[in-house]
Amino acid sequence: MTQQQSGQVMERIEIMLHPRSIAIIGASAKLQYGGRFLNNLLEAKYSGSIFPINPRYEELMGVRCYPDVSSLPEVPDLAAIIVPFESTMTVLEECARKGVKTGVIITAGFAEKGTDERKAAQEALCDFTRRTGMRLCGPNCLGIANVKDRIWSCSAALPDIQTIAAGNIALVCQSGASAFGPFLARARDRGLDFSYIISTGNEVDLDTSDFIRYCIHRPEVKSIVAYFEAIRDSDKFRTVAKEALALGKPIVAIKIGRSSAGQRAALSHTASMTGSDQAYDALFKQTGVTRLDDWDEVLDVASLLAKTPPFHKKSIGIVAHSGGVASLLADKCEQIMEVPPPSDTTCQGLEAILKGRGSSANPADITWHAFEEELVDILNLMLNEDAFGGVILGTAGSDNQAKRIIGAAEKTQKPLAMLWTGSEREVKGLKLLQSSQVPVFYSVETLGKAIKASLYYHRIREYYRAGGS
Amino acid sequence: MTQQQSGQVMERIEIMLHPRSIAIIGASAKLQYGGRFLNNLLEAKYSGSIFPINPRYEELMGVRCYPDVSSLPEVPDLAAIIVPFESTMTVLEECARKGVKTGVIITAGFAEKGTDERKAAQEALCDFTRRTGMRLCGPNCLGIANVKDRIWSCSAALPDIQTIAAGNIALVCQSGASAFGPFLARARDRGLDFSYIISTGNEVDLDTSDFIRYCIHRPEVKSIVAYFEAIRDSDKFRTVAKEALALGKPIVAIKIGRSSAGQRAALSHTASMTGSDQAYDALFKQTGVTRLDDWDEVLDVASLLAKTPPFHKKSIGIVAHSGGVASLLADKCEQIMEVPPPSDTTCQGLEAILKGRGSSANPADITWHAFEEELVDILNLMLNEDAFGGVILGTAGSDNQAKRIIGAAEKTQKPLAMLWTGSEREVKGLKLLQSSQVPVFYSVETLGKAIKASLYYHRIREYYRAGGS
Numbered sequence: 001m002t003q004q005q006s007g008q009v010m011e012r013i014e015i016m017l018h019p020r021s022i023a024i025i026g027a028s029a030k031l032q033y034g035g036r037f038l039n040n041l042l043e044a045k046y047s048g049s050i051f052p053i054n055p056r057y058e059e060l061m062g063v064r065c066y067p068d069v070s071s072l073p074e075v076p077d078l079a080a081i082i083v084p085f086e087s088t089m090t091v092l093e094e095c096a097r098k099g100v101k102t103g104v105i106i107t108a109g110f111a112e113k114g115t116d117e118r119k120a121a122q123e124a125l126c127d128f129t130r131r132t133g134m135r136l137c138g139p140n141c142l143g144i145a146n147v148k149d150r151i152w153s154c155s156a157a158l159p160d161i162q163t164i165a166a167g168n169i170a171l172v173c174q175s176g177a178s179a180f181g182p183f184l185a186r187a188r189d190r191g192l193d194f195s196y197i198i199s200t201g202n203e204v205d206l207d208t209s210d211f212i213r214y215c216i217h218r219p220e221v222k223s224i225v226a227y228f229e230a231i232r233d234s235d236k237f238r239t240v241a242k243e244a245l246a247l248g249k250p251i252v253a254i255k256i257g258r259s260s261a262g263q264r265a266a267l268s269h270t271a272s273m274t275g276s277d278q279a280y281d282a283l284f285k286q287t288g289v290t291r292l293d294d295w296d297e298v299l300d301v302a303s304l305l306a307k308t309p310p311f312h313k314k315s316i317g318i319v320a321h322s323g324g325v326a327s328l329l330a331d332k333c334e335q336i337m338e339v340p341p342p343s344d345t346t347c348q349g350l351e352a353i354l355k356g357r358g359s360s361a362n363p364a365d366i367t368w369h370a371f372e373e374e375l376v377d378i379l380n381l382m383l384n385e386d387a388f389g390g391v392i393l394g395t396a397g398s399d400n401q402a403k404r405i406i407g408a409a410e411k412t413q414k415p416l417a418m419l420w421t422g423s424e425r426e427v428k429g430l431k432l433l434q435s436s437q438v439p440v441f442y443s444v445e446t447l448g449k450a451i452k453a454s455l456y457y458h459r460i461r462e463y464y465r466a467g468g469s
Numbered sequence: 470m471t472q473q474q475s476g477q478v479m480e481r482i483e484i485m486l487h488p489r490s491i492a493i494i495g496a497s498a499k500l501q502y503g504g505r506f507l508n509n510l511l512e513a514k515y516s517g518s519i520f521p522i523n524p525r526y527e528e529l530m531g532v533r534c535y536p537d538v539s540s541l542p543e544v545p546d547l548a549a550i551i552v553p554f555e556s557t558m559t560v561l562e563e564c565a566r567k568g569v570k571t572g573v574i575i576t577a578g579f580a581e582k583g584t585d586e587r588k589a590a591q592e593a594l595c596d597f598t599r600r601t602g603m604r605l606c607g608p609n610c611l612g613i614a615n616v617k618d619r620i621w622s623c624s625a626a627l628p629d630i631q632t633i634a635a636g637n638i639a640l641v642c643q644s645g646a647s648a649f650g651p652f653l654a655r656a657r658d659r660g661l662d663f664s665y666i667i668s669t670g671n672e673v674d675l676d677t678s679d680f681i682r683y684c685i686h687r688p689e690v691k692s693i694v695a696y697f698e699a700i701r702d703s704d705k706f707r708t709v710a711k712e713a714l715a716l717g718k719p720i721v722a723i724k725i726g727r728s729s730a731g732q733r734a735a736l737s738h739t740a741s742m743t744g745s746d747q748a749y750d751a752l753f754k755q756t757g758v759t760r761l762d763d764w765d766e767v768l769d770v771a772s773l774l775a776k777t778p779p780f781h782k783k784s785i786g787i788v789a790h791s792g793g794v795a796s797l798l799a800d801k802c803e804q805i806m807e808v809p810p811p812s813d814t815t816c817q818g819l820e821a822i823l824k825g826r827g828s829s830a831n832p833a834d835i836t837w838h839a840f841e842e843e844l845v846d847i848l849n850l851m852l853n854e855d856a857f858g859g860v861i862l863g864t865a866g867s868d869n870q871a872k873r874i875i876g877a878a879e880k881t882q883k884p885l886a887m888l889w890t891g892s893e894r895e896v897k898g899l900k901l902l903q904s905s906q907v908p909v910f911y912s913v914e915t916l917g918k919a920i921k922a923s924l925y926y927h928r929i930r931e932y933y934r935a936g937g938s
Contacts, residue, residue, distance in 0.1 A: 174793070177791030177792070177793055178793035178794060178797075181794070181865070181891070182891070185865075185890070185891045185895075186892070186911075188892065189892050189893050189894055229793070256793070256796040256797055257796065258800040259799055259803030259804065260803065261803050261831065262796040262797070262799040262800035262803065265792055265795045265799050265832045265834065266792070268792065268828040268830065293797070293800065293913060294913050294914045295913075297914065318730070321646065322644060322647060323646070323737065324643070324647035324696065324698070325644075327698065327726065327731040327734040328647075328725055328762070330731040330733075330734050331725050331727040331728045331731035332762065333730070334728030334731065335727070339730035356582075362730065363730060363731075363733075365737065396651075421650050421651040422650070422654045423658050424655070424893065425658055442655075442765065443764075444762060445762060445914075
């Protein structure tokens, strides 16, 4: 792809995600795909023009309905195609004639069906985009969402869409049901919010690499969560992933198809040939992409990579309110890096606070001092200790505790991460921490994976910066 | 230990967990250790007699207070010792003179301090129990709870104690802050409930093996979660763990001290010499104990082991409402066992329902049929398929969906487990599932570990049943 071509793609994705007007071809009154698309735009209070298209209605959900694309009073920025499979091409041709520049095809039934006829139908979509220059997301996807601007161009079932906050993580996902399902649900559970949610389906035109490239250039995006069944053009992905690395926008990914059963499933899901798993591992490794196998893990690791500076030394200080939690953390961390003893000065500083209770070693067991004012001094002592490249704190408490932790994190150049030892439903303390720059973990396992990912990510960034290739 | 000795231990633990009267030596008005112990009993509406002991009060929280143990109107079944370190022995001697048979020592400051003097003080406690026959839990623990009978003999800070439900998992934990902290909080988050919560601290007398033995003989206990810093008598533990295996009461454990930093911490926490990690691994393996490193994992795996029958074949059927979720599950399962294609009959049965949508292979992608009545037929087809030794379902939905899943699980001898793809906060569907016999997972990673644990657990049970030793 030339730079000019790439420029056009970025421009079109910009339009797709910030359309001033949207046509919904196949809108309907029922809350199935066509009705949900319209409903989502309305529920999210989309401020642009909405043009439902369906010859059987004069009006849908209070919005004037048009019989076809030709009769629209203006050229919409984005067309959503939610018509029966057989009508897809007719409708697309009509869009092209009208001058529509971008489309999201929700309609399924293409190459994923596995028959020659359906593969040919998908091929025809490719030809169409080349011929007309109209840029497409899909088919067989659930749509795209610009969360910040509340533009939910998607057919997902989303109750309480108004309450979904915008954040710093971009989600680019080949499975629509996963994107608007577990990824969105679990991100909300842990107070992590997305800037964009993009489901790409069969990718006849724009693919995950295109959308990732768009996202890494947006200042509000701090990290990318990606879900792949296949990467169709691995050279293109490598280029984009290296661009992301240079820009300091970490990518954390699930790539399915490790197993033959998973490969079979991907083929019938989005017609993806998943390819050699080892080749993917190598591709991700070369480009600093963290690969994991679980949505919760991917989200928590993306949050740490987005929020914390590098662990500039391979050593860590550990603090907890409980000896048991301290030991658990030490066990996990020592599998990855050093957990060295602190200097005498730090020990003495801690001893002056602990007065014989708990332990001033590393890990430090600070007992009930974790819940008091002096937590600030303890964290400062640990963060200022030269022997530690970062600090992990394991505890759970009040809003006041959270404020002390956030305050300490704001004053340091070192990473400070948190293992939350309380309920994941807690409002006191937890909500504040989740919305702060301190990454919060609920599982020692995942915290370990995140530290490992951060070490690798920053090492490979350094390697390329130093001229590696 | 002779059988008679062991019988006496079981009898005393029975009294400890079902005391008709409790003395709280060191009760106080402040909500610190002594005050919280009294407060917890009151909040949980303990129906026995409570005797707060503190010469400085006539009455505490509305309960008549006594100056010392000698002046009590009767011999309490259980004495809680929450006095300053220096007074521990005096108070214990007084208890012995009064005829008290069991005690929980919350007081800390013994061998975990590391000095000769403090080690000697701990030795003196051992001598005391041998000399007097009084049986002790602790010192340096947070207490014990009989959840079913609402007897919370513990100094933990526990708001809303009335709302804590009783369940089938027993928790035996050397770290009190972990037991009444993350273990309890996370179990409640996932609708898993404990029958007993026992923190054992420095274990001068009764140890984890004693409490585990008691629990495995209780009919309401279906599995045990254990947290070890050290197993002081590995022969004793081996005997108990094999007894648990014979009784079909799975033990799922965290054993800290994998690392040198973790070992340091355990020593200063409950004076535990954690010992060789490889030796522990071998001990656990021999006795069918599942070892994991994370509290959430331990809880979810214990739930599967308690709830489901064995996976009698090393093969599994997978169903999900989304191709993406189906593939993710297939990838994980195929690392552990076969994910074979179903028979033609099963395929045809599924096809008749799916009518060309999704996929009838294994994994099966059943699209929106997961949310409809026909889910029952789909699950029955999968569960009746000879090629599958069990079924995993990945989805999230309504109460009706949950009822369909629970109904299918009740009619089968095969394991049916669930990967919940929605929010962990969901009330619709999830609450019903959590309280059913269907184990619910939130993470593909943990589900994979649970299946692996179940396969191993039942294999080793078979081995011993067949006469292995």
